[in-house]
Amino acid sequence: xxxxxxxxxxxxxxxxxxxxxxxxxxxxxxxxxxxxxxxxxxxxxxxxxxxxxxxxxxxxxxxxxxxxxxxxxxxxxxxxxxxxxxxxxxxxxxxxxxxxxxxxxxxx
Numbered sequence: 001x002x003x004x005x006x007x008x009x010x011x012x013x014x015x016x017x018x019x020x021x022x023x024x025x026x027x028x029x030x031x032x033x034x035x036x037x038x039x040x041x042x043x044x045x046x047x048x049x050x051x052x053x054x055x056x057x058x059x060x061x062x063x064x065x066x067x068x069x070x071x072x073x074x075x076x077x078x079x080x081x082x083x084x085x086x087x088x089x090x091x092x093x094x095x096x097x098x099x100x101x102x103x104x105x106x107x108x
Contacts, residue, residue, distance in 0.1 A: 002031045003030060004029055009022065029044060029046050030046070
């Protein structure tokens with residue numbers, strides 16, 4: 001069996017005569033090769049991603065705490081205070097106002 005990137009996937013024979021292939025780690029079309037090395041199109045299959053892996057929703061805090069630990073989650077949620085406006089923002093605003101007033105003085 002060949003993975004979508006061209007690497008070979010291990011196939012194991014079970015005691016009852018069936019075959020098990022895997023692990024299937026990437027999405028795409030997996031080609032099954034016959035004894036002569038040619039692709040058997042009737043046995044090929046496609047693997048898709050788990051839809052839960054594509055969920056972009058916010059992860060609940062208790063799930064994050066269980067995965068990363070309480071101290072890490074506490075440290076990241078404690079920084080949620082109102083962000084301060086940096087000094088360069090006020091300097092840019094002052095420069096814009098200076099250019100505006102300079103333009104109005106030159107027109108008179």
